[in-house]
Amino acid sequence: MGFTATSVTSLGATPPLVSFNVARGSSSWPSLEKAEYVALHTLGLNNLELANRMAADHTKRFEPADWSLDARGIPVLHGVTSVLILKIRQIVEVESNAVVICDVVEGFVGTEQSPLLYHQRSYVTVDKLA
Amino acid sequence: MGFTATSVTSLGATPPLVSFNVARGSSSWPSLEKAEYVALHTLGLNNLELANRMAADHTKRFEPADWSLDARGIPVLHGVTSVLILKIRQIVEVESNAVVICDVVEGFVGTEQSPLLYHQRSYVTVDKLA
Numbered sequence: 451m452g453f454t455a456t457s458v459t460s461l462g463a464t465p466p467l468v469s470f471n472v473a474r475g476s477s478s479w480p481s482l483e484k485a486e487y488v489a490l491h492t493l494g495l496n497n498l499e500l501a502n503r504m505a506a507d508h509t510k511r512f513e514p515a516d517w518s519l520d521a522r523g524i525p526v527l528h529g530v531t532s533v534l535i536l537k538i539r540q541i542v543e544v545e546s547n548a549v550v551i552c553d554v555v556e557g558f559v560g561t562e563q564s565p566l567l568y569h570q571r572s573y574v575t576v577d578k579l580a
Numbered sequence: 581m582g583f584t585a586t587s588v589t590s591l592g593a594t595p596p597l598v599s600f601n602v603a604r605g606s607s608s609w610p611s612l613e614k615a616e617y618v619a620l621h622t623l624g625l626n627n628l629e630l631a632n633r634m635a636a637d638h639t640k641r642f643e644p645a646d647w648s649l650d651a652r653g654i655p656v657l658h659g660v661t662s663v664l665i666l667k668i669r670q671i672v673e674v675e676s677n678a679v680v681i682c683d684v685v686e687g688f689v690g691t692e693q694s695p696l697l698y699h700q701r702s703y704v705t706v707d708k709l710a
Contacts, residue, residue, distance in 0.1 A: 577707035
């Protein structure tokens, strides 16, 4: 399963930790709750079509050519800007949501591109200040 | 006290919740750990000077003209894009860091501006895709 997490944030560098938030009513929650590892992908401008697909119907998010299994058997998407392999350390349930706290166990840098951001219901990229 | 939080994320809408991450070694931690309320400000392009000050020497972050006290006695900065008054609900300590989970108790919308983002060690704004 895969989903678009707009809430991923660093939680520390030594050891490397990240957290993200998710609704426990989401279609991904039953899988996530039982998972040991998660592959976190950051997307660039070239990944706009993938980004749109990952945010749409959850039964149509993965195309066979998009991904392959890594050494741990975790599906990793191709052509993204980076991949972090996360091991879930702790899940904090808050109302109908959860904060998922993870150790970063491995990282891969992919193709360098402008970042893909989501702002006011559409995808944008960054613009340097004068 | 004030600090720049790049990690603020929504944790749910009903009830409205946000979380942010902070290093427990930071200069703000002793105050934050004891606080009941926090004022969360989002900054726009017009707030660049304030943003730079808030990320620098922690003894020089507040100028008298920058802020006033709200009805709860919480310092609120002027001229920002929005302010959320947060009540700290739970603090989850993880290694030398913490996830701070808050209820949103009140919100104010300020002046509309392009958002101020931090990317590759400098401030940027958004650029619409063609």
